[in-house]
Amino acid sequence: MKSLFFLFKKDCRMMASGKFFLVALGSLLLYTLFIHFGYLNFMEDNSNMFNVYLYDPNGVYTEVSPLVLPVASEEELDEALAGDTGGIGIRVKDGKPNIVLYAGTEKVDRHRADYALSLLHSGIGYQPETVGDNTVEMKLRREITCELLFIEIVAVGFLGIASVLFKEKQMGVIRVHAIMPLSKSLFVFSKVFLFLLTDLIFAALMTLFNVGPKEAGGILPAVLIQTGILSLIMALTGFGCTMLLKDFKQFSLAYLVIALFVATPVFLSANTAIKIDWIYYHPFYHVYMGLKNAFFGTPVTNPVYYICIVCVIILLFGIATAAFRKEMGKEG
Amino acid sequence: MIEVKNLTFSYGKDKQALHGLNFTVEDGEIFGFLGPNGSGKSTTQKILTGILKGHGGEALLFGKDLREVHTQEFFRKIGVLFEFPYLYANLSALDNLHYFSSFYPKEQLRDAEEVLEELEFKKDFLRKPVSSYSKGMRQRVSMARALISNPKLLFLDEPTSGLDPTGAVLFRRIIENERRKGTTVFVTTHNMLDADLLCDRVAFISNGNIVALDTPRNLKEQNSSHSITVHYQYQGRREEKMMEAPELKSGIPFPYDELLSIHSQEPTLEDIFIRYAGRRLS
Numbered sequence: 001m002k003s004l005f006f007l008f009k010k011d012c013r014m015m016a017s018g019k020f021f022l023v024a025l026g027s028l029l030l031y032t033l034f035i036h037f038g039y040l041n042f043m044e045d046n047s048n049m050f051n052v053y054l055y056d057p058n059g060v061y062t063e064v065s066p067l068v069l070p071v072a073s074e075e076e077l078d079e080a081l082a083g084d085t086g087g088i089g090i091r092v093k094d095g096k097p098n099i100v101l102y103a104g105t106e107k108v109d110r111h112r113a114d115y116a117l118s119l120l121h122s123g124i125g126y127q128p129e130t131v132g133d134n135t136v137e138m139k140l141r142r143e144i145t146c147e148l149l150f151i152e153i154v155a156v157g158f159l160g161i162a163s164v165l166f167k168e169k170q171m172g173v174i175r176v177h178a179i180m181p182l183s184k185s186l187f188v189f190s191k192v193f194l195f196l197l198t199d200l201i202f203a204a205l206m207t208l209f210n211v212g213p214k215e216a217g218g219i220l221p222a223v224l225i226q227t228g229i230l231s232l233i234m235a236l237t238g239f240g241c242t243m244l245l246k247d248f249k250q251f252s253l254a255y256l257v258i259a260l261f262v263a264t265p266v267f268l269s270a271n272t273a274i275k276i277d278w279i280y281y282h283p284f285y286h287v288y289m290g291l292k293n294a295f296f297g298t299p300v301t302n303p304v305y306y307i308c309i310v311c312v313i314i315l316l317f318g319i320a321t322a323a324f325r326k327e328m329g330k331e332g
Numbered sequence: 333m334i335e336v337k338n339l340t341f342s343y344g345k346d347k348q349a350l351h352g353l354n355f356t357v358e359d360g361e362i363f364g365f366l367g368p369n370g371s372g373k374s375t376t377q378k379i380l381t382g383i384l385k386g387h388g389g390e391a392l393l394f395g396k397d398l399r400e401v402h403t404q405e406f407f408r409k410i411g412v413l414f415e416f417p418y419l420y421a422n423l424s425a426l427d428n429l430h431y432f433s434s435f436y437p438k439e440q441l442r443d444a445e446e447v448l449e450e451l452e453f454k455k456d457f458l459r460k461p462v463s464s465y466s467k468g469m470r471q472r473v474s475m476a477r478a479l480i481s482n483p484k485l486l487f488l489d490e491p492t493s494g495l496d497p498t499g500a501v502l503f504r505r506i507i508e509n510e511r512r513k514g515t516t517v518f519v520t521t522h523n524m525l526d527a528d529l530l531c532d533r534v535a536f537i538s539n540g541n542i543v544a545l546d547t548p549r550n551l552k553e554q555n556s557s558h559s560i561t562v563h564y565q566y567q568g569r570r571e572e573k574m575m576e577a578p579e580l581k582s583g584i585p586f587p588y589d590e591l592l593s594i595h596s597q598e599p600t601l602e603d604i605f606i607r608y609a610g611r612r613l614s
Binding site: 014168172176181182 | 407416421422431432434436477
């Protein structure tokens, strides 16, 4: 415990001297200002962005909302949806309305379909089904806070651990730890623990500032658990990459690979209309959805998810420690 | 203290660095390991300090097999000076020493400022970051790190590297003091002067093999031609004569007016190394 305390103290100093805490604080302020003064205003101005197109050849629906855009043929409906992929089409067949969406958006929020049907029935007091109890603003707040937190941990946290470790590698001090009377895995543990702690504080403040203290109370424990999972995975991956790669240039390339091939499909799949068949096999998709569900008050309860996470973390810790031992034995 | 039998090590399938080394280091001895770059001396030190694993053969340290001694207790007993001064550049000398010494039991430690003072470290720099230090100052802090835990066995890799002649003399004096305290010292170097002045015994290593092992004096005597050069003045002229040492038994065997100097033609350790290894030390 004594050794861990001194390692942790030194790591705090290294991170402070590398201005890491300042960068994290800056990011927190920037994200908060963006959400409050940029994103929410922009999204609320565009809240009526779902166009509803109606193809009703027999004129079954006579008292539709003026927001509904009638089309004359099925071809015209298809064309309209091809040009406006966020739009919702209604094709009336045998007197029943069928929802038509642009290919790939079948699993997008149900509230869009309900919104379209509510416009169709506006004349006869149709009540759309309510999904969740969030206001539009609260839904937007939760969504964007989750996305920015994910970016912060995946990108900034990952680069942060690399910047600290590459400094230690360049100074050669990692080799000195090889002959110190301390358990070598404590070196890995101390760094990962510090990043975990930083990420948890960041996540808590991010949630409090942007979701609001009242709403945050209910979701914070689940958000912190999912943040902790993501933080541990990214910190250990960053640690291993730093030990195995020669310099920051190589690391930047590895980072690009991670950003492009790991984070991008997850974001595209979870937040846009793009449909990726293999996304369920992508481990980060499940971690991201775990975080998103935590923000919406429906945390993951499946024990298989947590068992897999524990196994991955143990495996990554083993790889990071082995890479650390290898680095200690290298020539100066 | 150290007993090595048929020590082998390979960095890969085709890269054998050590080919069966055999040597012993007695308690309180200063043992020199001399060899050029890439000869296997640093690999040997890394194996003995527990940094490199997977060696072949047998190595005993503190009477125990090397594979069993690399515990925290073992690391408390050794001090290591690396070839380069590995220090936290953003921390001061004192902060570095306090950090590294924090892993040892308090009762074992020397006072950081006292050790630095012994190493004639400039007091003004004690609290300044290492990044502002000269190479010699960094080497002093590194040496202080190796000594601060009062090690029983001290591994020194190129101890006087980066030091000016005064600094080198100081380091040699400190190493001598350590030996007087009973510390065993394992010096890895290609500096023949350090080896000659410091070491009780030296081993020459070349291409992963020990090619000679003895005291510097014995090595010189065994490899000496026993010839002597005499510079003298005779009838107003400066003369030089070479002869075998036994010829001097009954005095100077030639006429002279004044003897200017008598030099033995003793080989240096480097000459001897070249003779054994067929290559230079550096």
